[in-house]
Amino acid sequence: MKSDAILETRNLVNFYDDSGLGLFGRSKKKQVLSDVSITIAHGEAFGIVGESGCGKSTLSKAVLGLIDYSGEIRVKGQVVSAKRTKSVRKQVQAVFQDPSGALNSKKRIGWTLLEPLRVHKLGTKDEQNDRVNQILELIGLDPSYKSRFPNELSGGQKQRICIGASLILDPELLVADEPVSALDVSAGAQILNLLDELHRKLNLSLLFISHNLNVVYYLCDRIAVMYKGQIVEQGSSDDIYRNARHPYTQALLAAVPDIDGTGGFADGNAAALREPSEHGCAYYALCPNASETCGERNPDLADVGGDGDEHLVRCYGS
Amino acid sequence: MKPDEKLLQVYNLSVGVQQGDRYFPAVDDIEFSMREGEILGLVGESGCGKSMTALAIAGLLSDNLRVDSGSIVFEQQDILHITEKEKVRLRGKDISMVFQEPMSSLNPLMKIGKQVAEVLLLHNKRTAKEAATDVRNVLIKVGLPDPDKVMRSYPHQLSGGMQQRVMIAMAIIARPKLLIADEPTTALDVTMQAQILDLLTSINREYKIAILFISHDLGVVSRFCHRMAVMYAGKIVEEGTVYNIFNNPVHEYTKGLIGSIPTASSRGKPLVSIKGHVPSVFEEHLPCPFAPRCLSAESRCFTEVPRRIHLNENHAINCVLAEKVSEVEYEI
Numbered sequence: 001m002k003s004d005a006i007l008e009t010r011n012l013v014n015f016y017d018d019s020g021l022g023l024f025g026r027s028k029k030k031q032v033l034s035d036v037s038i039t040i041a042h043g044e045a046f047g048i049v050g051e052s053g054c055g056k057s058t059l060s061k062a063v064l065g066l067i068d069y070s071g072e073i074r075v076k077g078q079v080v081s082a083k084r085t086k087s088v089r090k091q092v093q094a095v096f097q098d099p100s101g102a103l104n105s106k107k108r109i110g111w112t113l114l115e116p117l118r119v120h121k122l123g124t125k126d127e128q129n130d131r132v133n134q135i136l137e138l139i140g141l142d143p144s145y146k147s148r149f150p151n152e153l154s155g156g157q158k159q160r161i162c163i164g165a166s167l168i169l170d171p172e173l174l175v176a177d178e179p180v181s182a183l184d185v186s187a188g189a190q191i192l193n194l195l196d197e198l199h200r201k202l203n204l205s206l207l208f209i210s211h212n213l214n215v216v217y218y219l220c221d222r223i224a225v226m227y228k229g230q231i232v233e234q235g236s237s238d239d240i241y242r243n244a245r246h247p248y249t250q251a252l253l254a255a256v257p258d259i260d261g262t263g264g265f266a267d268g269n270a271a272a273l274r275e276p277s278e279h280g281c282a283y284y285a286l287c288p289n290a291s292e293t294c295g296e297r298n299p300d301l302a303d304v305g306g307d308g309d310e311h312l313v314r315c316y317g318s
Numbered sequence: 319m320k321p322d323e324k325l326l327q328v329y330n331l332s333v334g335v336q337q338g339d340r341y342f343p344a345v346d347d348i349e350f351s352m353r354e355g356e357i358l359g360l361v362g363e364s365g366c367g368k369s370m371t372a373l374a375i376a377g378l379l380s381d382n383l384r385v386d387s388g389s390i391v392f393e394q395q396d397i398l399h400i401t402e403k404e405k406v407r408l409r410g411k412d413i414s415m416v417f418q419e420p421m422s423s424l425n426p427l428m429k430i431g432k433q434v435a436e437v438l439l440l441h442n443k444r445t446a447k448e449a450a451t452d453v454r455n456v457l458i459k460v461g462l463p464d465p466d467k468v469m470r471s472y473p474h475q476l477s478g479g480m481q482q483r484v485m486i487a488m489a490i491i492a493r494p495k496l497l498i499a500d501e502p503t504t505a506l507d508v509t510m511q512a513q514i515l516d517l518l519t520s521i522n523r524e525y526k527i528a529i530l531f532i533s534h535d536l537g538v539v540s541r542f543c544h545r546m547a548v549m550y551a552g553k554i555v556e557e558g559t560v561y562n563i564f565n566n567p568v569h570e571y572t573k574g575l576i577g578s579i580p581t582a583s584s585r586g587k588p589l590v591s592i593k594g595h596v597p598s599v600f601e602e603h604l605p606c607p608f609a610p611r612c613l614s615a616e617s618r619c620f621t622e623v624p625r626r627i628h629l630n631e632n633h634a635i636n637c638v639l640a641e642k643v644s645e646v647e648y649e650i
Binding site for chain 1: 363364507508509511512513515516519534535536537538540541542564574575576577578579580581582583584585588589590591592595596
């Protein structure tokens, strides 16, 4: 286990109660996360990619301590309790998808940026003000924005403020859950540039979650691909993007339309090929090369060797 | 109709928002045309007027929106100035639409079979029995393998991808000549999006249905459309074949937009970011609304009206400095 890891999760499991249809339906436990273990090194940008319902946001919520989970989460080597202490919260901060929902519409931007400092009782008034100005400069907005209300800002500017508010406590890890999905292309590019710059300049570790493989590839050093609550493939960004071994990752890559002139079509891989298997591989129903074994037992994550880094694949065929 | 005749022509169309006695243009003097069987992508960021253009063509503008000027000619007929009764006859039969959120477009209280058949009962004078056969066929066509089960289902019993397939089935069952698809894949996952794009491509090829494809996603447009028009703040700034525009973007906005998209080759390099932000519909627009953000803007860009210049028959731009930038060297 790497000693310089900023975040480690071990066998994270999360369930939700599916009460089924009807008032008296027996409630079933549905697994949202099964045995998710990731390690993010200090200063690393780690990406999670997957489609809706794959559990990627649940993972981010577990990391932030916003939901119940079983398993273990360590921040800088220390196991953290489900109810986070202030010092842990200070080290792990978050940016979410919709900046409009994340800002208090009745408070000025300056108030929003000051709040974390007030809550954590850091510095004198003057020091707090200096810090706010410093952060505004960092996120590329001038100090006059302090007196504005969120509704006076564009989506991209609001997301900058959210990033600023999350950075004001100087966290070690920033959890960014689909931070550009609600933004227009040009505003999204500005936010991606900003995150990349902050990652490099402040040596900030990132847990970056997105459904868009191109965006994750652009920003992250390592990528984990999630499918139905499991990590199915994990490795360096280049290994995942250029040498994907899991059939699901391959299908995902083929489906992303790229202006470079690739992807975008399913080429007939549409309907389920077989009945899903309860104990087998999660991708069994859709996998083009599944064998009988795949339907009987879920494969483990195994290292297939990448470019000097580990490249984990959960597939018998890899 | 002769093969070179246009299916749809839009001339000098302006659509705006009426608020009390004030009028704000949202679509400002645009023109474009579509041939039979063509897929035209209308791209731009939110608020650029692309959806409003689509609604104007379908005759579905809400009461606070109005067409200020221009004309929309569909099969030699000006469809802006026809009666509501004639519009009803056109919609669903010759022009149909697919929207972004399939769930909110379907009637939650009506079974799928009945909903899809409605189009035929209204337009094609089919009996219920004949219609049911057609519905079954069209559901198979859009990739719903168990049509009888789907016909008996209510919308909420289907997944998002299946719902969108039903919407497409409904849109093509009367074999329209033009399908307007407004962000049909935006609410879907990428793998589902790929399947829907496959389906739309096969419909286009097989039935020769022209598709006006509205999207903010340049990646999708580059892979799916034949031609495209880029809109910014209510104006079409660049128009041409997808090949020409992606290989030789000329307008600064198009260049910026293409550069803003992370691709396999942009890793490690900063993305192009267009400074500033899109002006709101309610702000006063300059004659060239992009001038304040444009990298090549000169002082006259802030006063003069952009001109439309054809760089060749498959590429046009709308720019004050059009003559200057029109001397592009085509990289082929």
